[in-house]
Amino acid sequence: MDVSANRRTKRTASDNKEIISLNNVSKAYSTGAPALKDVDLHINRGEFVFIVGDSGSGKSTLIKLLLRELTITSGDINVMGYDLARIKHRKIPKFRRNIGIVFQDFRLLKDRNVYENVAFAQRIVQKSNKEIRKNVPSILAIVGLAGKYKARPRQLSGGEQQRVALARALVNNPTILLADEPTGNLDPKNSWEIMKLLEQINENGTTVLVVTHNREIVNAMQKRVVTLKKGVIVSDEEKGGYIDED
Amino acid sequence: MRISTLFYTIRQGFRNLFRNKSFTLASIATISSCLFLFGLFYAVITNFQHIVRNAEQVLGVSVFFDEGLEDSRIEEIGQLIAKRPEVASIHFVSADEAWESFKTDYLREYADGFTENPIPQSANYQINLNDVSMQSALVTYLKSISGVREVNYSEIAATTLTGINALIAYVSIGIIAILLAVSIFLISNTVTIGISVRKEEINIMKYIGATDFFVRSPFVIEGMIIGLIGAGIPLGIIYFLYNTVMDYIVERFPALINFLSFLTVQEVFNVLTPVSLGIGVGIGFLGSIVTVRKHLRV
Structure with missing residues (x-):
């Protein structure tokens, strides 16, 4: 067994205040164009952070790196004590179970109902049937879908589908919640409801990162805002706002 | 693995069959067609060999x-x-x-x-x-x-039988090669269709933190069931066809039976059944592994 590799993968103090740490991280795709360049980003446990920027600024690449869907080209990336540059493939599932993820296009299993979509996340972490029967209804109640547990995704509105995705992301009590354009397909009313839910989740101790284009929401919520432009962090402000291009 | 997770995995394997009905039917039809041709060819070729072997013994x-x-x-x-x-x-x-x-x-x-x-x-x-x-x-x-x-x-008889034996061997190799090529082509096409159906589902599972084993298991169970059904259908058809053809020969050409001895349906199926089921389940197993593996590196 490679003990040294394990040591490298797990940080000594995984309950440090800093939960996400990127030092000089660059990511270049095979075409050679850099998607991220020398990015330094440090996020503490319990923070609420907006990642903003135009298309092609590197926001999605950043999310993919944090999920370890992509690997960095150079630098150091550490999430919840996992060194993502060196983590072994077989350890990735365990790492991801501590991260809740919400996408713009919801990504629900279309052939399963609301209950099954949420329960699915619990199956993956091998919860017992008894625990699943207890946890799923309670999380559905939190996101306001208690009465729709039998509905299929196609029978729900965009806002409701995003709530199901949120319930699925939260049911395993993640340490970090990544939301990639969670309001991108929603009307203003539903967008605000989803953001309120994210804020509540954050108030309960979960670190929340939201990638968004929604200027109104970013400006109104007065949270930390990290702005990316062409793969570089151009601004990182506490209680910041949406910075216009140009 | 928890017992409840194991049962869940098996249940999902069965449910997958109905979730993607068109994919299931296409896969079963593909495997059935290939194994039907294989079974038919096997039944004909083993009977030829049987007849030649009998002729050799008389010689x-x-x-x-x-x-x-x-x-x-x-x-x-x-x-x-x-x-x-x-x-x-x-x-x-x-x-x-x-x-x-x-x-x-x-x-x-x-x-x-x-x-x-x-x-x-x-x-x-x-x-x-x-x-x-x-x-x-x-x-x-x-x-x-x-x-x-x-x-x-009798030199002529020996040379003729040797020639027939060689011919059967060459024809067998040729037809098996063609069948294999056709099977691989059809199965890879079916698998490609399967990938597009499954890609999103596998991605979601991986994002949530499913292990490769958890993702793969229901698909593998599904693939093996498809293979089993895909092998069972042609076996049933060939069984029925073989009996019908034998009855027809006995009834219409009784003289033929005097100098040509055919294998009984049991003799043919003693080998054909396990081989076909093995190939069917094997194709289902490998097909699903290959389909899923391409998307596990998420």
Whole structure:
């Protein structure tokens, strides 16, 4: 067994205040164009952070790196004590179970109902049937879908589908919640409801990162805002706002 | 793995069959078509081989001895022949037995005029071969043994049977190669369709933190069930067809049965059933592994 590799993968103090740490991280795709360049980003446990920027600024690449869907080209990336540059493939599932993820296009299993979509996340972490029967209804109640547990995704509105995705992301009590354009397909009313839910989740101790284009929401919520432009962090402000291009 | 997770995985495997009905049907149809052709070909080819093998057994070599050769030397010659690897069986026919057989086969009532055996030098060994293609080598050897007067054999029959055997082997290889190529093409097409259906589902599972094993298991179970059904259908059809064709031959061409012996349906299916089920389940297993593996690196 490679003990040294394990040591490298797990940080000594995984309950440090800093939960996400990127030092000089660059990511270049095979075409050679850099998607991220020398990015330094440090996020503490319990923070609420907006990642903003135009298309092609590197926001999605950043999310993919944090999920370890992509690997960095150079630098150091550490999430919840996992060194993502060196983590072994077989350890990735365990790492991801501590991260809740919400996408713009919801990504629900279309052939399963609301209950099954949420329960699915619990199956993956091998919860017992008894625990699943207890946890799923309670999380559905939190996101306001208690009465729709039998509905299929196609029978729900965009806002409701995003709530199901949120319930699925939260049911395993993640340490970090990544939301990639969670309001991108929603009307203003539903967008605000989803953001309120994210804020509540954050108030309960979960670190929340939201990638968004929604200027109104970013400006109104007065949270930390990290702005990316062409793969570089151009601004990182506490209680910041949406910075216009140009 | 928890027992509840295991049952969940198996249940999901079965449910997947119904979730993607068109994919399930396409996969079953593909595997069924390939295995139907394979089964049909196997049934025909094994019957050919059976007929040829029977013909080979009838085909024999007769060895006659020099006049007045002592019984001890005849016995020695018999032992030498029996040691040869190509010899399946050897049988001594005395002069009297040969005469009796000749009378029965050809002379019948005309033999009454003979008071003594008119062919006293007709004692011989009847030899059957393992492999008819070795006949000429055996004949050369037999002719070289001292005390052997004559060796009777049919070169044309041996050459023809050897030729048929070679032809069956070449045709078998050719058809199996074509079947394999067609199967791989059809199955890879079906798998490609399956990938597009499954890609998103596998991605979601991986994002949530499912292990490769958890993602793969229901698909593998699904693939194996598809393979099993895909193999079972052609087996049923071939069973029915084989019986029907055999009944038809017996009814319409009874004379054919006298000199051509066919395998029974049980004899064909003793091999065809496990081989087809094995191939079906194997294709399902490998197909699903390959389909899912492409998307596990998320």
